Amino acid sequence: MWALNDQTILKESVDAYNKDHPDQKITLRMFANDDYKQKLRVAFGANQAPDLFFNWGGGALDDYVKAGKVKAVTDAQVDLLRFTPSVLKSATFDGETYGVPANGLAPVVLYYNKKVLKDAGVEPPKTYAGLLAAVKKLKGDGVIPISLAANSKWPTLMYLEYLLDRVGGSDVFDRIAGGDPSGWKDPAVTGAATRLQELAGAGAFGDNASSVNYDQGASTALLYTGKAGMELMGTWEYANLVKAAPDFAKKNLGYVAFPSLSGGKGDPKDIVGNPSNFLSLNAASKNKSAALTYLKDYVMNGDQVDAYLAAGSVPPVNGLDSKLAAVKSDDKSWLAFVYKLVQDSPNFQLSWDQALPSDQADPLLTNVDKSFLRQIKPEEFGANMYKAAQ
Structure with missing residues (x-):
């Protein structure tokens, strides 16, 4: 898996997966933001891209989809219905979804x-x-x-x-x-x-x-x-x-x-804004089963949702009302505001410089x-x- 080096909560979820799957561990490489997209382009061009890659959805992801580089994921594989619908839109093309939301709204x-x-x-x-x-x-x-x-x-x-x-x-x-x-x-x-x-x-x-x-x-x-x-x-x-x-x-x-x-x-x-970043599956991956297990069971599971809320960030999942009600920190009203803003929104437009x-x-x-x-x-x-x- 490739991701940005500021994604500490994502790293914790990889550590949890690796602890549970010692025979099929994820090797996580983390990069600085500025040169990450270029490294990804070069890697895909050389057929050396990772099994799972962190991205922004939108136009840049769609470029890879059109080139046949990304595998669509289904609700049965990764439980898509748990995610906020307006967020999934940024990784959905021609009715197929090509990524799982991987961080806060x-x-x-x-x-x-x-x-x-x-x-x-x-x-x-x-x-x-x-x-x-x-x-x-x-x-x-x-x-x-x-x-x-x-x-x-x-x-x-x-x-x-x-x-x-x-x-x-x-x-x-x-x-x-x-x-x-x-x-x-x-x-x-x-x-x-x-x-x-x-x-x-x-x-x-x-x-x-x-x-x-x-x-x-x-x-x-x-x-x-x-x-x-x-x-x-x-x-x-x-x-x-x-x-x-x-x-x-x-x-x-x-x-x-x-x-x-x-x-x-x-x-x-x-x-x-940025509905979320995504983790997408390389169509050429030889580890699809393990990658799907990680996406379904370790991305936005209970532990990760709690970690984002504790960091003052709202994860892009439905049914957070009870967890938000239980927040005791000064962030409580802020988290409730962001969650309601997104839940009530009929359209969440990805930033144009990412969407194009x-x-x-x-x-x-x-x-x-x-x-x-x-x-x-x-x-x-x-x-x-x-x-x-x-």
Whole structure:
């Protein structure tokens, strides 16, 4: 099995499997995130890929599926029905499922600093109009309304993902991800880019967002130090905030779903982000039976579910209500919020840079940044992506 080196709970499940199966142990190799995808591509190209491999689902996984490199798994083999349906979608192609969810849910949510919002007389925004009004008040109070690490580009993408869903509904991007580039010409794409530019033009992200890099923790710090009122980010940010500023996390950290849009076609309960990472089975594996045993009995079993909850992460399985009710830590309300958000969501859109084929990820991030900087007109964003998809 190949996986990323930050997947410590996954490693524990491999250790448990190996203890129970001394004659057919899993050899786990763990890699840094940056070069992992390239190593996987090279290994598959040389027919030296592992039996089980960690991936993001979406377009990159589908590329391997279309090449005949991945074996579909069935409910009878791995008990698929225990997993959250909207999460399985990211590893399901043409009605077949090609991976088992392997870590916690990571929807993107709107975090806020309770004290900063209260001081400005702002309620946590539930609508897009409310968000614009909050931006105006917070800016007038001399704080950055929304912290954004625009230098990293992918945090800006989160806005377009949500805005497209709210404007046009989930079908628009489903068409694009399904291989129909004409979806980029849908008026909703221009509508989403227009609203991103509207937010930027209103001063939502301050004056220096393009110099803020996410990996250095700068956008996170703006929120907990009170220099910014809000931040749109994945659920992993919760752990970052608890670690960096435990007092803030306990007293002044709030979170809500991304606002709804009046007149939009999208369901306000739709979410975007990373539904989960997946473990997929190499079609050429000579150890399929052992691999399926691991996927069925050791991935998201009771021990692993408990380990994720203890780490402040919600595993992508159904029927967690009783376990959540029994949580005694400060994370209880956060875990319940994330679980309900995902359970109630009719659509959980995988991040576009993961959902699209890998050769479109760079043009996507480049055009997202140009749109944010207002270097291109809203209608040019979709036109440029249509060209990139040809």
